[in-house]
Amino acid sequence: MAFKKDLSVDFAGVKCLNPFFLASSPVGNNYDMISKAFEAGWGGVFYKNQDSVPEHEISPIFGVEEGDVGRSWGMFKNCEHASQNSMEQNLDYMRRLKEHYPEHRIFATIMGGSDEDWTNLVVSVAQAGIDGVELNMSCPHMGRDNMGADVGCNPALVEQYTRVAKKAARSGLKVITKMTPNITNMVPSALAAKNGGADGVSAINTVKSIIDLDKDLFTTEPVVNGKSAISGLSGRAVKPISLRFLCEMKQNPGLKDFPISSIGGVYTWEDAVDYLLLGATNIQVCTSIMEYGYRIIDDITSGLSYWMDEKGFEKLDDFIGKALPNIVSPSQFTRTFKIHPAFNHDKCIGCGRCYVSCYDGGHQAIKWLDEERRPQLIEENCVGCHLCQKVCPVINCITPGEVVFDEGAKPEKIVYKKNFD
Numbered sequence: 001m002a003f004k005k006d007l008s009v010d011f012a013g014v015k016c017l018n019p020f021f022l023a024s025s026p027v028g029n030n031y032d033m034i035s036k037a038f039e040a041g042w043g044g045v046f047y048k049n050q051d052s053v054p055e056h057e058i059s060p061i062f063g064v065e066e067g068d069v070g071r072s073w074g075m076f077k078n079c080e081h082a083s084q085n086s087m088e089q090n091l092d093y094m095r096r097l098k099e100h101y102p103e104h105r106i107f108a109t110i111m112g113g114s115d116e117d118w119t120n121l122v123v124s125v126a127q128a129g130i131d132g133v134e135l136n137m138s139c140p141h142m143g144r145d146n147m148g149a150d151v152g153c154n155p156a157l158v159e160q161y162t163r164v165a166k167k168a169a170r171s172g173l174k175v176i177t178k179m180t181p182n183i184t185n186m187v188p189s190a191l192a193a194k195n196g197g198a199d200g201v202s203a204i205n206t207v208k209s210i211i212d213l214d215k216d217l218f219t220t221e222p223v224v225n226g227k228s229a230i231s232g233l234s235g236r237a238v239k240p241i242s243l244r245f246l247c248e249m250k251q252n253p254g255l256k257d258f259p260i261s262s263i264g265g266v267y268t269w270e271d272a273v274d275y276l277l278l279g280a281t282n283i284q285v286c287t288s289i290m291e292y293g294y295r296i297i298d299d300i301t302s303g304l305s306y307w308m309d310e311k312g313f314e315k316l317d318d319f320i321g322k323a324l325p326n327i328v329s330p331s332q333f334t335r336t337f338k339i340h341p342a343f344n345h346d347k348c349i350g351c352g353r354c355y356v357s358c359y360d361g362g363h364q365a366i367k368w369l370d371e372e373r374r375p376q377l378i379e380e381n382c383v384g385c386h387l388c389q390k391v392c393p394v395i396n397c398i399t400p401g402e403v404v405f406d407e408g409a410k411p412e413k414i415v416y417k418k419n420f421d
């Protein structure tokens with residue numbers, strides 16, 4: 001039995017067993033699936049989207065970008081719409097889940113296209129006795145205009161529809177507005193959701209994308225009768241984008257205490273810690289479950305527990321948001337020093353990658369020490385960029401070396417990564 005700490009957390013005023021929820025997607029679309037996930041250790045679900053007018057699904061629905069090492073679900077593209085179950089079926093599933101798993105949390109994701117739609121959807125799903133609704137203003141591949149991401153890019157509509165949904169929600173039903181990443185700045189939309197009465201926001205939905213083109217059919221995946229569309233990218237590739245939006249929202253004075261559920265590319269406990277360190281109090285997961293199944297929750301919760309133990313953290317609140325003060329504007333960087341690389345010649349395998357990258361993509365600061373192609377630094381050329389370390393295939397063969405201050409600069413204590421593993 002893996003070691004587990006207490007991972008309970010408050011999200012938007014709702015007590016959760018842990019912050020890990022199934023994201024609104026195929027991974028949470030009926031009773032059997034979700035009960036299996038709850039038994040495996042997931043804390044809750046954002047139940048698969050219910051639309052005012054369900055779309056007939058296409059076939060196939062998915063595409064995957066081929067990576068360096070074969071098939072890589074880091075870049076997963078889908079063009080899926082809402083739950084294909086009827087509202088009555090979904091209400092029955094959610095009711096039974098609530099009855100059998102009273103400590104687990106259920107949010108129903110919904111999407112309307114008018115004030116009336118949103119009102120009707122909130123009133124309908126609330127009948128299942130759930131904890132809250134998630135307002136999808138973020139789907140990037142709608143069959144109709146003026147829904148999904150089109151709404152999320154328009155703060156006035158975000159506020160209007162959030163207000164309408166909040167008004168329709170019975171007391172105690174939480175309202176979370178789901179943000180689109182297909183926007184330059186998410187803060188105005190998040191503030192609009194807050195002004196409209198949301199209890200929190202979730203981010204991100206998928207990123208508008210085109211992946212590898214098929215070189216015979218001259219279109220991208222999924223290929224639907226010879227055609228494709230710009231549609232949603234998820235998985236590892238979107239995590240850095242999601243982290244950035246989370247950070248910007250959490251650093252905004254109007255949003256710093258506003259609950260955020262983060263989504264995008266969570267595969268491991270390390271991914272989860274990244275989101276928690278930037279202030280998320282809930283984490284949703286889709287693509288990695290589609291690839292590996294619900295069982296990944298065990299690694300996520302035990303890895304997180306061991307890490308917390310090592311760091312001396314008793315509960316999630318001890319470190320949620322801890323990285324926020326350390327993400328600053330580039331204008332605030334200390335720019336008076338550089339850190340030279342140090343080469344461990346015993347570990348060097350003489351592959352020459354550091355030399356090639358430094359010459360062709362850097363500052364020509366490496367020469368060969370000997371015939372075994374071991375690197376030697378040309379100090380006057382080195383700018384301390386550490387590209388050499390980034391391409392080195394041997395762990396800790398290249399590490400931080402001497403800290404060199406600019407002429408005339410006052411030496412000070414510099415904080416840096418001691419190892420480059």
Ligand SMILES: Cc1cc2nc3c(=O)[nH]c(=O)nc-3n(C[C@H](O)[C@H](O)[C@H](O)COP(=O)(O)O)c2cc1C
Nearest residue numbers: 023024025049078204205234235264265285286287
């Ligand atoms: C196949 C698929 C279907 C999805 N369906 C929905 C949906 O119905 N409603 C919604 O709000 N988001 C939907 N999403 C977006 C996910 O909830 C999530 O925001 C996104 O995939 C990023 O998380 P991930 O990298 O863990 O997959 C879907 C994603 C995928 C891959």
